[in-house]
Amino acid sequence: MVHLDVATAANAVTVISIANLSGRLVLGILSDKMSRIRVITIGQVVSLIGMAALLFAPLNAMTFFAAIACVAFNFGGTITVFPSLVSEFFGLNNLAKNYGVIYLGFGIGSICGSLIASLFGGFYVTFCVIFALLILSLALSTTIRQPKSEIYHQAHA
Template sequence: ASILAVFNSGGRVAAGMLADKIGGVRTLLLAFVLQGVNMVLFATFDSEFTLIIGTAIAAVGYGTLLAVFPTLTAEFYGLKNYGTNYGVLYTAWGIGGAIGAAVVGFSMTNGDGYTLAYTISSAMMAVCIVLAFITKPLS
């Protein structure tokens, strides 16, 4: 748990600083690439050391999202109804978490281990990368 906490916190600070320099969308793009590669590799991690590294990278990515999403919500949708928009964003996050848990359960029940979940996560990161290139603020 301390690996998650340390790298999640560090990811938030580092991502905030990076977003100030290169912008939130570019920062997210880097996080999506890092997470996509991490998910592809996670299926091959077979030692405690590689699992720790993979967990640390995942935590940095999670922290990046938590640092950058608030600013991008305001940038893309403005401050009018900011609370509602931000709430919808994190409701979607929660729904995604529930779906992810169900996918892992299905994968484990069918004897595939985490492979299906990692594959779906990698594919979704690829979609996020494409969206980061084509999405523009409303204003």
């Protein structure tokens, strides 16, 4: 899609690693200061910007690096925030099972993304699907509210 040379592709891996770590730190710290679901929403907006750039902007090395940094930032950040978010909504008793289901989604997503790419001869359609799912998840995340205190206390009993 971008036709990067080997050195630029290797640099992309570095950008992904740095952005992923930055997302873990920044969104993790934010999740201690504000509603975790809103932190997820912020991450989705950042990722949506990155996916929009990958799909719609003229790509050169810098645009590509910025776009993948946005996606990796969100990925790293959500990995950090999800365990606390899941425990807030469903309690600690079933955290391992519930978080396991979330992690299963990453595996299913990677398989589906690869299948879509192989069926359509590239990742453009896969990125379109990801973009649409980001819009949907962003819309849904803005409607989710924190559990009421009595439900929260029951989940943590």
